Amino acid sequence: ILFLPEKILIEETISKCNQLDFKVEGKNLKDKKFYQVIKAGTQSISCSLGIPDNIEFNRIIINPSKSSSFAEVEQLLLQIFGPIILDAKVYRIDFTVDIFEEYNNVLRGLDIKYKTANVQFIGNSIRTGLLVGVGHDKLSIYNKAKKEKVKSPWTRIERQLTGPKVPIKRFGDLRYGLSKILEFNPMNVVTLYNIELLELPNLTG
Numbered sequence: 099i100l101f102l103p104e105k106i107l108i109e110e111t112i113s114k115c116n117q118l119d120f121k122v123e124g125k126n127l128k129d130k131k132f133y134q135v136i137k138a139g140t141q142s143i144s145c146s147l148g149i150p151d152n153i154e155f156n157r158i159i160i161n162p163s164k165s166s167s168f169a170e171v172e173q174l175l176l177q178i179f180g181p182i183i184l185d186a187k188v189y190r191i192d193f194t195v196d197i198f199e200e201y202n203n204v205l206r207g208l209d210i211k212y213k214t215a216n217v218q219f220i221g222n223s224i225r226t227g228l229l230v231g232v233g234h235d236k237l238s239i240y241n242k243a244k245k246e247k248v249k250s251p252w253t254r255i256e257r258q259l260t261g262p263k264v265p266i267k268r269f270g271d272l273r274y275g276l277s278k279i280l281e282f283n284p285m286n287v288v289t290l291y292n293i294e295l296l297e298l299p300n301l302t303g
Contacts, residue, residue: 099190099260100269102182105154108134108147114178124150133159138174140164158186163194172273184270190260193284197253201226201241204253209289210237234263237287257284 146157227240
């Protein structure tokens with residue numbers, strides 16, 4: 099999630115996207131708020147308006163993992179928003195690791211280290227995930243195969259950092275890479291033990 103340093107007109111953004119031949123569609127997303135969603139190749143950029151009548155915005159949601167490189171994402175955003183995007187504030191970053199093993203087996207091999215943690219289960223009658231952490235630092239482990247409705251084993255570990263916990267505050271600084279700036283390891287709260295995952299029995303309950 100990014101916050102532009104100032105609000106811009108959605109009409110100007112839509113006009114720019116039309117020039118670039120990008121599709122723009124207004125819709126409500128999971129948070130039940132109204133967005134203008136820009137489709138550019140594999141990338142989707144959501145501009146938060148809150149309600150359809152609003153004409154300005156400064157909050158943007160992007161998913162860089164759907165692009166081949168960060169440089170590609172940066173270039174795309176520069177095309178749409180101009181150099182103002184480089185000074186956007188980074189409010190939230192999700193770091194993900196995919197493990198192509200059964201969810202229950204991966205969960206059994208994990209050691210999660212949080213000084214203060216609130217543990218919640220994801221799913222109703224069938225537990226498909228685990229959410230650990232509080233406030234601006236949360237970790238989720240969930241059955242990505244079930245979410246995407248695929249048959250092959252697929253487990254995702256995702257760490258979500260927001261606000262003061264975000265290691266890089268300015269979007270333009272992300273181009274240099276996390277490791278070069280802060281030597282930051284987003285998965286330092288997780289250890290996956292060296293065990294034979296496929297030989298573990300399935301967990302129940």
